[in-house]
Amino acid sequence: MKLRFAPSPTGRLHVGNARVALINWLYARQQGGSFLLRMDDTDEERSTAAFAEGIEADLRWLGLSWDEFARQSDRYQRYEEAAERLKQAGRLYPCYETPEELSLKRKALLNAGRPPIYDRAALGLSDQQRAAFEAEGRRPHWRFKLAHEAIEWTDLVRGPQHFEGEKLSDPVLIREDGRPLYTLSSVVDDAELGVTHVIRGEDHVANTAVQAQLFQALGAEVPAFGHLPLLTDAEGKGLSKRLGSLSLEALREEGVEAMTLNAYLAALGTPEAAPAVASLSELLTHFDLSRYGRATPKFDPSDLKLLNARILHHTPFEAVAERLPGLDPQTWEAIRPNLETLQEASAWLAICHAPIAPNIEEPDFTLEAARFLPPEPWSEETWGEWTSALKQATGRKGKQLFLPLRLALTGLDHGPELKALLPLIGRERADKRLRGETA
Incomplete structure (x- = not known):
């Protein structure tokens, strides 16, 4: 079994991307399979090396190691060879409509209440007509000729499709311009790199129907597919890598643990x-792909923050x-029950082991409390013994007793x-702080 995560390096990962990567990784590891990281970087205008490096850094932070790595920009020759095979088989044909002409066709179909399906007009062009278009300077785009037959699969998440x-x-x-689109390059890569299972967003369901026929046309086995509902933010809005929606980089800076x-x-x-x-190994014991439903997760x-x-x-x-x-270890045991982020631990380390200015109200x-401090060695029982003696000597109790001590010892009213x-x-240090000295 081999699964893959195939991001486009056109921005940093957001939590929706990370969820897809994580579920593929967990399923691969649970089933004893391998995990491929593939950079889908054929969008040369928007793909950058910096974004690719950032994606790898984000995955490493999550602990999602990969067994293999591929880059689509290294594989253009393979796509050209696959396209040539499709042409020879009569499944890839040239089309000369301009974007404006295609837009008019779509509008006409929609106005007539019909689905905007390409009419295959290009299949009826003669050699002379194609030559005339070429003479005008038009360069063809190439379409895959779908077989008009049923396309079915049992989706790993959605069931029968x-x-x-x-x-x-x-x-x-x-x-x-001769560059391959995702539909072709992804199929060629999945087939040649041995991907057996593809788990991705439900926005690819119709694309999967097309790609199933493309796998078959190239003589490859169709992988098992699973399509997850797309993640939204808390308000139900979609996430965008380019807009920086809930990016992993931002969450990491906010102190969220991987x-x-x-x-x-x-x-x-x-x-x-x-x-x-x-740990991820512990998370694996909870993972069950069959538990993912069709509802939109927010x-x-x-x-x-609460889980953190x-x-x-x-x-x-x-x-x-x-x-x-x-x-x-002793300091960690003392402070961890009060932390929301690990960044907060540094402040408590300073309170325990470095000079701070006390808050004396x-x-x-x-000053009287300082005189009642017992001799060392101290343990967790020392606090109760000391405050009990103070309570008897001063008659104070509750907040009246404890808050001034906390302010003096830590500088804060909580912790x-x-x-x-x-x-x-x-x-x-406690004695000096109780007396108002920085210690």
């Missing part, structure tokens, strides 16, 4: 909630140690439990 060949328009495979995004995207479109998993950043916190709260020290210099009370933070701050 049925199209009638005569109700589809013969697709253009070669532009006037596994948060993987878990969230893998669950979208299924009845299950996103699991708080720490990407909600607020849900992603849940995953961080369960992330082991070993998974973040290299990303946070100076972090130790009641200097008389905090991780102080029973965990106090041993990390240490007696010397």
